[in-house]
Amino acid sequence: IYTELIKLNNDPNRIIGTLILILDVTEVRKLEEMRTDFVANVSHELKTPLTSIMGFIETLKNGAINNEKVRDRFLNIIEIETERLTRLIDDLLTLSDIESNGIGVAKKVNIKIKDVISEVSHMAEELARQKNIKYSHEVEENLPYVYGSRDWFKQLVLNLIENAIKYTPEGGEVKILAHKRENNIIINVKDTGIGIPKKDIPRLFERFYRVDKARSRKVGGTGLGLAIVKHIVISFGGEIRVKSEEGRGSEFIVRIPL
Numbered sequence: 001i002y003t004e005l006i007k008l009n010n011d012p013n014r015i016i017g018t019l020i021l022i023l024d025v026t027e028v029r030k031l032e033e034m035r036t037d038f039v040a041n042v043s044h045e046l047k048t049p050l051t052s053i054m055g056f057i058e059t060l061k062n063g064a065i066n067n068e069k070v071r072d073r074f075l076n077i078i079e080i081e082t083e084r085l086t087r088l089i090d091d092l093l094t095l096s097d098i099e100s101n102g103i104g105v106a107k108k109v110n111i112k113i114k115d116v117i118s119e120v121s122h123m124a125e126e127l128a129r130q131k132n133i134k135y136s137h138e139v140e141e142n143l144p145y146v147y148g149s150r151d152w153f154k155q156l157v158l159n160l161i162e163n164a165i166k167y168t169p170e171g172g173e174v175k176i177l178a179h180k181r182e183n184n185i186i187i188n189v190k191d192t193g194i195g196i197p198k199k200d201i202p203r204l205f206e207r208f209y210r211v212d213k214a215r216s217r218k219v220g221g222t223g224l225g226l227a228i229v230k231h232i233v234i235s236f237g238g239e240i241r242v243k244s245e246e247g248r249g250s251e252f253i254v255r256i257p258l
């Protein structure tokens, strides 16, 4: 708490009153802290792949380049790390775009949910096939349109489905359902994957929060996907919930008011 005592006097010889100003700066401090943490996190996240890339380039230059097998393996790692950096920067730009402009400036249209889910599903089917995961989508007939940014809505669905596939082992199942309930559209993304421990659920939507950092890195995660999802859901005036059981699977439930 910040306090200041101010004497009110237009005539220095006559004090007409005292104003005590008490300001609660908890929120301001919290925001400052979050910003500092965020910059530290971003720097670390950018540096890790760069250090790895530099290391492999050095080793190649020091002779590894002459061994064809080693060279190919190293180049492959450099490529993967570079892709991860690109994804991270894309996600950071998306997040900063939503945070600074909100959804306000994005072009708004009547969104046909069935079409968006079909589009995302083309990509999802390919990803799922590579992992031998059974993927399906089910959208209620004649759903009303949702009004808002189609691009953001697509990003929301995409992030949830990508996560479901990423965190589901081979042979599992991923499903997306959409239906109308009262004056809302409900979207469920369900998987039979690794699940999320109860204690981690409240922090899941924070930037860079991961249950298992090593696993997230291995599957190419940036730690920003759900932070982006949360922003988009809020901008649609909706909410998101998670139901999960470790070792059995997770379900992300999005409610968007019509």
Ligand code: ADP
Pocket: 163, 164, 165, 167, 191, 193, 194, 195, 196, 204, 208, 209, 210, 211, 212, 216, 217, 220, 221, 222, 223, 224, 225, 226, 227, 250
């Ligand atoms: P990441 O890029 O690491 O996937 P996200 O913000 O998308 O970052 O997700 C944050 C964390 O939430 C992930 O690292 C993972 O631990 C957990 N998570 C997200 N979706 C799922 C899911 N469907 N099943 C299990 N864990 C999940």
